[in-house]
Amino acid sequence: MKAIILEKAGGPENLHLAEVAKPSIKDNEVLVAVKAISLNPADVKPKYQDKMLNMMYGEKRPVILGWDIAGTVTEVGTDVTNFKIGDKVFGMVNFPGVGNAYAEFVAAPEAHLATMPDNVSFEEAAATTLAALTALQILEERINKGDKVLIQAGSGGVGHFAIQIAKAMGAFVNTTASAKNSAFVKSIGADNAIDYHTEKFEEILSDIDFVLDTQGGKVLENSVKVLKTGGTAYTTLGMDIDDVKASAKKENKTVSDILVHSSAEDMNTLKGMLENGSIKPNIYKTFAFEDMAAAHTEVEKGRTVGKVIVTL
Known part of the structure; x- marks a missing residue:
């Protein structure tokens, strides 16, 4: 072959x-x-x-x-x-x-x-598959209807699935995206799009319940700033984040990392979402x-x- x-x-x-x-x-x-x-x-x-x-x-x-x-x-x-x-x-x-x-x-x-x-x-x-599974495995059972969430890099592979899944769960969805992709992220469910080229999300947002981060580094650090007390951030980039975790804990906030894993059960959840049109x-x-x-x-x-x- x-x-x-x-x-x-x-x-x-x-x-x-x-x-x-x-x-x-x-x-x-x-x-x-x-x-x-x-x-x-x-x-x-x-x-x-x-x-x-x-x-x-x-x-x-x-x-x-x-x-x-x-x-x-x-x-x-x-x-x-x-x-x-x-x-x-x-x-x-x-x-x-x-x-x-x-x-x-x-x-x-x-x-x-x-x-x-x-x-x-x-x-x-x-x-x-991988991108959608990542979004699902981070968001499922961690956000509730009415939660204010922030999806970093909403036009990317993980991000564009995360927007749709969070919206299907009833969340109010904020996301970062370039101005040229603002219409796209809003078309798939984002309630608020922040142009990361000209705006600083950490100066605009506050009292966020949940952040899904795919960028790490300074973006993750600033994501913690917009969390409400008791809020949670999950990142797909878990290397060298011990200091961020420790700092967040002092403010009664949580930073966690996750590695996506293969799962037929989760694939069947995504299958159902594809069938009913809640993700595309x-x-x-x-x-x-x-x-x-x-x-x-x-x-x-x-x-x-x-x-x-x-x-x-």
């Missing part, structure tokens, strides 16, 4: 199309013929450092990157009960771990997938499988509105 492999750390130019063996499946897995792949910062950043690659994938080379897929089941393990050959499925495979998603076929645990809704394409399904992925650009390097370059620009998708 064809796969995009990475033989050594480096930039997008190190991603190469190659012929590799089709994976065999375990009893609890299905083999998926991949139709669409979603890219994330978690895909593109680790490839630059051997240390990061070793931590995430081990020292064996070449590496097949990626976790987010949508496709059709072509083989079913003996213990699988929820899927059959021909089913259209989507999910984030083996995160954290090795997903081997940049390939024509992917071996995926049954416990990481859901069947695709009839009202979405393969591209839309693939988009609604925004596909920013689509690339052919052979153009994976160009797709990585696009994600690295940090200016995507929604998701970058690769199709097979």
